[in-house]
Amino acid sequence: MARLLKLARRYWVVTLTLGIGLAGIVLALTGAGAAVPWIFSVYALGIAVWQAVGMVRDILRGHWGLDILAVTAIVATVLVGEYVAALLVVLMLTGGAALEDYANRRAKRELDALLTRSPQHAHRMEGDAIVDVLASDVQVGDVLLVRPSEIVPVDATLRSHEASFDESSITGESVPVEKQAGDLVLSGSVNGQSAVEVVAAASAADSQYQQIVALVTAAAESKAPVVRLADRYAVPFTVFSLALAGVAWWVSGDPVRFAEVLVLATPCPLLIAAPVAFIGGMSRSARNGVIVKGGGVLEQLAAAQTAVFDKTGTLTYGSPTLVAIRPEPGFGEDELLAAVASAEQYSSHVLATSMIEAAKHRGLPLVEAEWAREAATNGVTAELDGREIVVGKFAFVQEHAPEAERTGIAPGELAVYVAVDGRFAGAILASDRLRDNAHATLARLGELGVHQTMMLTGDAKATADHIAAELGITRVRADCLPADKVAEVAAIAERPVIMVGDGVNDAPVLAAADVGIAMGAKGATAASESASAVILVDDISRTAKAVEIGRDTVRIALQSIWLGIIVSIGLMIIAAFGVIPATIGALLQEVVDLVTILAALRAIGGRLDAKAEASGRGIHSLVTTR
Numbered sequence: 001m002a003r004l005l006k007l008a009r010r011y012w013v014v015t016l017t018l019g020i021g022l023a024g025i026v027l028a029l030t031g032a033g034a035a036v037p038w039i040f041s042v043y044a045l046g047i048a049v050w051q052a053v054g055m056v057r058d059i060l061r062g063h064w065g066l067d068i069l070a071v072t073a074i075v076a077t078v079l080v081g082e083y084v085a086a087l088l089v090v091l092m093l094t095g096g097a098a099l100e101d102y103a104n105r106r107a108k109r110e111l112d113a114l115l116t117r118s119p120q121h122a123h124r125m126e127g128d129a130i131v132d133v134l135a136s137d138v139q140v141g142d143v144l145l146v147r148p149s150e151i152v153p154v155d156a157t158l159r160s161h162e163a164s165f166d167e168s169s170i171t172g173e174s175v176p177v178e179k180q181a182g183d184l185v186l187s188g189s190v191n192g193q194s195a196v197e198v199v200a201a202a203s204a205a206d207s208q209y210q211q212i213v214a215l216v217t218a219a220a221e222s223k224a225p226v227v228r229l230a231d232r233y234a235v236p237f238t239v240f241s242l243a244l245a246g247v248a249w250w251v252s253g254d255p256v257r258f259a260e261v262l263v264l265a266t267p268c269p270l271l272i273a274a275p276v277a278f279i280g281g282m283s284r285s286a287r288n289g290v291i292v293k294g295g296g297v298l299e300q301l302a303a304a305q306t307a308v309f310d311k312t313g314t315l316t317y318g319s320p321t322l323v324a325i326r327p328e329p330g331f332g333e334d335e336l337l338a339a340v341a342s343a344e345q346y347s348s349h350v351l352a353t354s355m356i357e358a359a360k361h362r363g364l365p366l367v368e369a370e371w372a373r374e375a376a377t378n379g380v381t382a383e384l385d386g387r388e389i390v391v392g393k394f395a396f397v398q399e400h401a402p403e404a405e406r407t408g409i410a411p412g413e414l415a416v417y418v419a420v421d422g423r424f425a426g427a428i429l430a431s432d433r434l435r436d437n438a439h440a441t442l443a444r445l446g447e448l449g450v451h452q453t454m455m456l457t458g459d460a461k462a463t464a465d466h467i468a469a470e471l472g473i474t475r476v477r478a479d480c481l482p483a484d485k486v487a488e489v490a491a492i493a494e495r496p497v498i499m500v501g502d503g504v505n506d507a508p509v510l511a512a513a514d515v516g517i518a519m520g521a522k523g524a525t526a527a528s529e530s531a532s533a534v535i536l537v538d539d540i541s542r543t544a545k546a547v548e549i550g551r552d553t554v555r556i557a558l559q560s561i562w563l564g565i566i567v568s569i570g571l572m573i574i575a576a577f578g579v580i581p582a583t584i585g586a587l588l589q590e591v592v593d594l595v596t597i598l599a600a601l602r603a604i605g606g607r608l609d610a611k612a613e614a615s616g617r618g619i620h621s622l623v624t625t626r
Contacts, residue, residue, distance in 0.1 A: 088586030156198035164192035241265035273560035280603030281553030301550025310501035320430035346372035411466030
C-alpha cells in the first residue's frame with residue numbers, strides 16, 4: 001500500500017485523471033450524469049492548454065515536437081462530444097509520461113546502485129578514540145577503521161596484516177579479493193568479516209568510487225542523437241496523421257471520424273521508445289563493467305568501423321619484466337638499475353613500477369631525488385646524489401647525451417635508455433606479455449562489423465610489429481607522441497573510430513576519437529576523464545562487449561520506434577473507415593504505449609547476455625585467467 005501511495009504522489013496528474021474518471025462513473029450511477037460531459041471536457045481542455053503552452057515554448061526554441069497531435073486529439077474529441085475519449089487521451093498522454101519515467105527508473109537500476117552506495121561516512125582513529133566524520137572530511141594520511149561489511153570510504157592502503165574485500169561494484173569481479181598490508185584498497189569496496197585499519201591515500205573527491213559516480217551522473221544526464229532523431233519524425237508523422245484524419249472527415253462527412261483517427265495518432269511511442277532503450281543500454285553496460293558516458297556513445301559504438309589500440313597496458317598486461325641490463329663502460333649493472341629505479345619513482349609510466357620492483361628484488365636501495373621532472377610519454381629527469389639522471393626513450397636521452405646509441409632488442413622487447421650527467425650510461429631491456437584474450441577480443445570485434453584495426457604506440461617499431469603480427473593487426477604506427485596519435489586517428493577514413501587506451505599519454509587521443517574507451521581499472525584518471533566510456537575491470541574483452549551492447553541497443557531502439565509508428569498508422573487507417581470508435585481507439589493507444597515500452601526495455605539485456613553466455617560468446621568466455 002505504501003508503495004502505491006508513493007507512486008500516486010509521484011505521478012499526481014495520472015492520479016487526478018483517474019480520480020476524475022472515477023468521479024464521473026459515480027455521478028453517472030447516482031443520476032447526476034448530466035454533469036459528467038462538462039467535468040470531463042473542462043478537465044481535458046485544461047490539460048490540453050497546459051500541454052499547448054509547453055509545445056509553443058518548444059516551437060519558439062526551434063524544436064518541433066509531437067505534442068501537437070495529442071493537443072489536437074483532445075480538442076477534436078471535446079468538440080465532437082466524445083468526452084470519454086477526450087479523458088482517455090489525457091490519461092494516455094499523462095500515463096505515457098508516467099510509464100516513461102517508471103521505465104527509466106527501472107532501466108537505471110544498476111546505474112543508481114552506484115550512486116546510492118556512495119560512501120558517506122568514515123571512522124577516523126584519533127589516538128585511542130574513534131571519531132565518525134564525513135567522508136569528504138578525510139585527509140590523506142588519516143588512519144581509518146573499516147568495520148565488517150562496511151564500504152571503504154576513500155582510496156587507501158591496508159594497514160592491517162591482511163583482509164578480504166568485495167570489489168564487485170568497482171571492477172565487476174564477483175570473487176572477493178585478498179589484500180596484504182600495503183596493498184591499495186579502492187573506495188566503494190566492501191570489507192569482509194573482520195574490522196581492518198587503512199590509511200587514506202586520497203581524498204573522497206579524488207577516490208576511484210567518486211570518479212565512477214561522476215561518470216555515472218554524466219551518463220544519466222545525457223541524451224543520445226538517436227533520441228533526437230525520433231523527434232525528427234514529428235513533422236512528417238503529424239502531417240500524415242492530420243491529412244489522414246482530414247480525408248476521413250471529408251470522405252465520410254462526419255467530423256467524429258477526424259477525432260477517431262487522431263486519438264490513435266498520439267506520439268507517445270516515438271517519445272518513449274528511444275530514451276528507454278538507451279538508458280537500458282547504459283544500465284546493461286554498467287552491469288557488464290563498462291561505464292558509458294551517454295546514449296550517443298552507444299550509437300557510435302553500434303556504427304563503429306575501426307578499432308585503434310594502444311599497446312602497453314591495453315593489448316599487453318602493462319607490467320613488463322626485466323630481461324637484461326646493458327651498461328656502458330664505467331657503469332655497473334646494479335648501479336644502472338638503482339639509478340633508473342630511483343628516478344622512476346617520480347614517473348607515472350607503467351615501466352616505472354617494473355624497474356622499481358626489479359631493483360627491490362635485487363636488494364638495491366632507492367635514493368630520494370633533490371628534484372625530479374617528468375616529460376610526459378618521453379621520460380624522467382632527476383637529480384640523485386648530485387648527479388643528473390635522465391631515463392626514457394632513446395630520442396629523449398639522446399638530447400642529453402648525443403653519443404647515445406640504440407641497443408639491439410628482440411621482438412616483443414623494449415628498451416629504457418639512461419644518461420648520467422650528460423653521458424650515455426646504457427640501456428635496460430624489458431618485455432611485456434600479450435593479454436591472453438586479446439586475439440579473441442579482436443576476433444569478436446570483427447564478427448560485430450569492426451573490420452579495421454590499428455595499433456598506436458610510443459614503443460619501438462620492432463616491438464610494435466611483433467605484437468601486431470601476433471594479433472593480425474595490419475596497421476601499425478610506432479614511436480608515437482600524443483600529438484602523433486591524435487593525427488593518426490583524425491586521418492582514419494573508416495569511421496566511427498574506437499580508441500582504446502589506459503595511460504595519461506592516451507588522454508588526448510581518447511578525447512579525439514569518435515569513441516574513446518579507457519582501461520580505467522588501474523586508476524588512469526586523465527584517460528578516464530577524457531574517454532567516452534571507461535572499462536572498470538582490467539579486461540580488454542569488455543571493448544567487444546561494449547560494441548555488442550551498442551549494436552543491440554540501437555537495434556532495439558529503432559525496432560521500438562518503428563513498432564510504434566507502424567502499429568499507430570495501421571490503427572489510424574482502420575479508424576479512418578469508422579471501424580474503431582474514439583473511446584476504443586484511445587484504449588488501444590494505451591496498449592500501443594505499453595507494448596512500445598516493453599519492447600524498448602529489452603535493451604536492459606538480461607536475456608541477451610544469458611544467450612551470449614550460452615553460445616560461448618560472453619565476456620567470461622573471452623577472459624582467461626592470467
